[in-house]
Amino acid sequence: MSDSVSHLIFDVESIADGDLISRVRYSGEDLSPAEAIEKYQAERMEQTGSTFIPYTFQIPIAVVVAKVTSDFRLVDIKSLDEPEFRPHVITKYFWQGWEMYNTPQWVTFNGRSFDIPIMELSAFRYGISIPKWFDDSGYKSRRNRFSTHAHLDLQELLTNFGASRFNGGLNLAAQSLAKPGKMGLSGDQVQSSYDAGGLKEISDYCRCDVLDTYFVFLRCMVLTGKLELEREIELVQQTRDWIEKESETCQACADYMTQFGDWKNPWLVESDTADAAPIETGSTETGPPQTEATKPDESNA
Numbered sequence: 001m002s003d004s005v006s007h008l009i010f011d012v013e014s015i016a017d018g019d020l021i022s023r024v025r026y027s028g029e030d031l032s033p034a035e036a037i038e039k040y041q042a043e044r045m046e047q048t049g050s051t052f053i054p055y056t057f058q059i060p061i062a063v064v065v066a067k068v069t070s071d072f073r074l075v076d077i078k079s080l081d082e083p084e085f086r087p088h089v090i091t092k093y094f095w096q097g098w099e100m101y102n103t104p105q106w107v108t109f110n111g112r113s114f115d116i117p118i119m120e121l122s123a124f125r126y127g128i129s130i131p132k133w134f135d136d137s138g139y140k141s142r143r144n145r146f147s148t149h150a151h152l153d154l155q156e157l158l159t160n161f162g163a164s165r166f167n168g169g170l171n172l173a174a175q176s177l178a179k180p181g182k183m184g185l186s187g188d189q190v191q192s193s194y195d196a197g198g199l200k201e202i203s204d205y206c207r208c209d210v211l212d213t214y215f216v217f218l219r220c221m222v223l224t225g226k227l228e229l230e231r232e233i234e235l236v237q238q239t240r241d242w243i244e245k246e247s248e249t250c251q252a253c254a255d256y257m258t259q260f261g262d263w264k265n266p267w268l269v270e271s272d273t274a275d276a277a278p279i280e281t282g283s284t285e286t287g288p289p290q291t292e293a294t295k296p297d298e299s300n301a
Contacts, residue, residue, distance in 0.1 A: 006070035007152075008098060009107040009217060011209040012115040013202050014058040015194045016040070021057050037191065051191070055118040059087040059125070061194060062203040063094055064210045067101075072227055074214055074239050077246075079203045091122040095130045103132055103142075105152055109170040109213050112145075112153040154213065154220055174212035177219055178261030183208050204252035211243070211256055236263070 018033025021040050031039065041051040063080045080097075081089040098104070108115045123130055133142055133150075142150035146161060158173070159166050166173070171181040184205050193201055218235055221227035227235075240260065247254035 003069055003075065005067045005075070005101045005104050007068040007072075007105045007107050007217070008101065009066040009068060009210055009213050010094075010111075010115065011064055011108070011206050011213060012060050012118055013062040013190050013206045014055065014118055015061045015191050016053045016057055017059050021053070024057070034195075041191075053191075055114055056121065058118060060090050060094075060118060060122055061085055061087060061190075061199070062206045063090050063119075064203065064206040065094070065097065066210050066214055068107075068214065068217075072218060072221060072231075072235055074235075074242060077207060077210060079207060082203055083200065085199050085203065087122065088126040091119060091126055092128055094119055095123060095128060095133070099130075099132060103150070105148075105150060107152045107154065107213065107217050109173070109209075109216065110153065110155045111151065112156055116151060152217075154216055157220055157224075170209065170212055170216065173216045177215055178263045179212055179215045180208060180256055180259035180261075181212060183255060183259060204255070207250075207252040208256050214239070233263075233265070 016037045018035075018037040022029075022031045022033060022036035025040060026036055037053070040053055040057070044053060045051050062082075062085060064077060065080065066077045067075050069075060080093045098106070106116065120130075120133075122128075135141055139147075141147065148157075154173070155166050155169070156162065175181040184201070190202055190205075215236065218227065218232045222229050222232050240257075243253045243257055243260070247257055
């Protein structure tokens, strides 16, 4: 059993840079940062039905990273630069940590279009060099649009790189597995929470999103044949135990556990009691039963 970190599952929460918005979009109007944000949000609401401002005008205010081993075990979760939450320090820790763990695979949900670009742009903004990420190796480049060895975007996996839409997002994917999904905030509420001084609340929200992403990641590994369903069920239980232990000192984990559910295994049928019984008497299998067509030929054994 290896303890080497092979996957870094992360999520980014960000806020608008009001000064930048004022200078770029409303030059000459002499708007304060708060006024510029309010005006742009009003425009976005009219145009899109949401107050969410494009990432190019945003800076990261909370980044939570889960460390996962090569055998898919969750070993730790960290909120970068907590409790200070300084955007330039968060960005530095993000990229330096990736290099420190020997460039493991990033794992996100919709990170190709938001989380990774905002962290790249933040490195640009704060003068941070990340040559290993910007390696010039053609189609093998870590930033290749269709590369998954350096960055696995679970939404792109589930939609064949955008060939279909994943209506419901991470919230739907997590709740399909009986996990909490969105709790407390939503992405377009982060700005107002920050304005009200809710930095810890934002970080906790981000932490819960990372936990959801981890469980979706495990099921995706089952989907792609990299993990057996029986082992995934074991990992989910181990992680549940870990979250419960963390709940003693982490309010976000305690809140997460209040909504934590058990995925109903369709390969088991419920008995007359509250317990689930195997499909076949005496069987302990948790995965799909074998048919005659799929059973191994024992004549050659």
